[in-house]
Amino acid sequence: MSAIGSTDAGQDPGPGGAWSGLPDRLRARGLRWTPQRRLLVDVLSRTDGHVTGSELVERCREVDATTIPSTVYRTLDVLEELGVLSHSHGADGREEFHVLPASEHGHLYCRRCGGQWELSGEEPPVAAALAAFELDRGFEIDVSHLTLVGRCSACRASDGSAAATEH
Amino acid sequence: MSAIGSTDAGQDPGPGGAWSGLPDRLRARGLRWTPQRRLLVDVLSRTDGHVTGSELVERCREVDATTIPSTVYRTLDVLEELGVLSHSHGADGREEFHVLPASEHGHLYCRRCGGQWELSGEEPPVAAALAAFELDRGFEIDVSHLTLVGRCSACRASDGSAAATEH
């Protein structure tokens, strides 16, 4: 993790930091750089991988117990519009956020073992699918919002070929 | 319109009807056929396409105002286990149910115009993707739970090259 110091306002113009100059980017749009936003951005900057909205709320509360959920969610919306992060929906449909400009990726869930894997847009199966939809219907699929659910190879193996539908 | 829109068909599928003999199938599993379940099944039998849980609750209430949401949701779970219906998650992550044995299909959403289309597992792009995941990682994707989000060709065209990153 090269980015972001854990301290105050928008310093840390690290070359790789997605957060550098965020305050100015907000202001350039007529938006504002508030303590609450700084807190959330700070939390996000120390976050890797996936987080749900409620997890973020919780982490913010650890730093500032007065954090209000709606403020967090609204700020997340703003950050998403700025392209700083994006969200997708987990296997249960719940929101999951992840930070950019980490490579865009989707998710693969096994509904049996609960395992999950990231899907880069470059992986052959994914790339093929994207290209196919592009060609076939001119549809541009948002990889970062891609969620696939099914059974992983391990679970299929252990299920055997038996049509044993548990339950 | 190729898009999905119809919500009402209202025809009893005689042979192969998903609902015929449902009471007995429940009882065979030690489950029970109750008035509340009959109501929901009745509503479902008149439903085609996609419905959200809350929509179903609402429709049940139109018939019986005393309908309790948790009962509806629990019954939906039961029916899903019986294989009578299945659910997926819409573009916003909200649950959507659809009745079987309509062919399994996924959904394609345009996040800009809100349009939605069904994706049959036989469509070339889909079939190709399924096969690719199968070959590449031995993963079996659940088509009925498939949700793709992106931009449709029409919206891409009207966006042109303009930087309309609206919303």
Next chain:
DNA sequence: ACCGTTATCGCAACGAGTGGCATCAGCTGG
């Protein structure tokens, strides 16, 4: 440094959906 504009905050109410638990009632066996 001050001021006005207005984006944002905090709060409270709401909507969707879930889980616990006491009570009720479908079903089956006698």
Next chain:
DNA sequence: CCAGCTGATGCCACTCGTTGCGATAACGGT
């Protein structure tokens, strides 16, 4: 046909997330 077993219901409280609204404070201009 009745009684008991146990699955289902109804209700309540809770979580996650959203929305409306009055109050607050960030920001640009002077």
